Amino acid sequence: MWALYQFWYDASSLELxxxxxxxxxxxxxxxxxxxxxxxxxxxxxxxxxxxxxxxIVYSGDTIVDPFHWGQQALAFAWIRRVGQIxxxxxxxPLYWLxxxxxxxxxxxxxxxxxxxxxxxxxxxxxxxxLADELARDKFGHHYNPESGVVEFTRxxxxxxxxxAEPSATELRKECVRFFLxxxxxxxxxxxxxxxxxxxxxxxxxxxxxxFRQVAGAA
Numbered sequence: 001m002w003a004l005y006q007f008w009y010d011a012s013s014l015e016l017x018x019x020x021x022x023x024x025x026x027x028x029x030x031x032x033x034x035x036x037x038x039x040x041x042x043x044x045x046x047x048x049x050x051x052x053x054x055x056i057v058y059s060g061d062t063i064v065d066p067f068h069w070g071q072q073a074l075a076f077a078w079i080r081r082v083g084q085i086x087x088x089x090x091x092x093p094l095y096w097l098x099x100x101x102x103x104x105x106x107x108x109x110x111x112x113x114x115x116x117x118x119x120x121x122x123x124x125x126x127x128x129x130l131a132d133e134l135a136r137d138k139f140g141h142h143y144n145p146e147s148g149v150v151e152f153t154r155x156x157x158x159x160x161x162x163x164a165e166p167s168a169t170e171l172r173k174e175c176v177r178f179f180l181x182x183x184x185x186x187x188x189x190x191x192x193x194x195x196x197x198x199x200x201x202x203x204x205x206x207x208x209x210x211f212r213q214v215a216g217a218a
Contacts, residue, residue: 001027001039005063008163011155011189017061020156024060028081030074038064038074044085046092049130055089056134057082057198059098062105066163075108079207082198083214090215094198097134099150099191102159103166106179109194112207116196118148120178131195148182148193155189 002017021027023043030038041060046053064074086094100106109116117127128148135143139150158164164187170176183192200208200215 001029001036004036004039004065005061005157008063008066008160009157010160012157016156020060026081028074028077030064030068030071030077032068037068040074040078042081047095047134049133053092055085055092055094057085057094057096058138059096061157076210079112079210080214083211086198086211086215095130096196096198097131097138098194099135099139100179100183100194101157101186101189101191102164103170103176103179103186106192106194107173107175109196110175112204113196113202114204115202116194118178118182118192118194120174127195127197131193134195135193143193149185150191150193151185152189152191158187158189161187 001021002014005017006012006014021041024041025044027039027041029036040062043058043060045056045058047056048054064071082094082096098105115122115124115127117124117131131148132145135148135150136145142150142152144151166176166180179192180186183190186192196202198211200212203211
């Protein structure tokens with residue numbers, strides 16, 4: 001995992017990578033012909049908001065070897081896994097928290113879900129408040145509530161320039177331009193705080209079918 005990560009990320013170290021990994025509850029791996037080509041780390045934890053109990057799935061380090069972009073194995077495995085998490089405690093609202101330092105990761109939000117924060121068209125104040133609360137708790141003074149960005153004083157990992165920049169085709173997408181506007185310092189490791197509800201009613205058709213396979217009808 002570290003070999004794959006350091007090949008495509010700058011400003012990190014094995015010590016930092018392992019420290020982040022130690023806080024996660026699980027890892028999803030994708031391999032091709034016996035070689036690791038992608039992974040994502042997850043931390044699942046309970047959250048109390050007033051008199052309401054929630055469950056949070058927090059996404060950590062994620063990378064897919066660019067030679068394998070286009071495959072959806074990791075994304076599909078992730079959707080099924082969060083479906084299992086929902087099935088374990090179906091009565092609890094489940095939310096996906098992620099901090100994003102690359103436009104490709106941000107594109108998963110409009111691909112998976114109907115409503116999320118932040119969004120270029122819809123401002124959901126309830127989701128924004130939840131994102132602020134979670135980010136303050138998790139990242140302390142590194143979180144800037146004015147920008148909605150975790151602004152580490154020293155980068156804890158940033159995409160190498162060869163894959164960080166969006167192509168001309170990608171720049172035609174509204175979601176990509178929005179990400180660049182919201183997180184202009186992604187190149188130095190700043191990360192945009194994002195959140196969405198992991199519920200069937202908030203999912204696009206394909207993710208909803210995968211989620212339902214293990215979560216059951218909501």
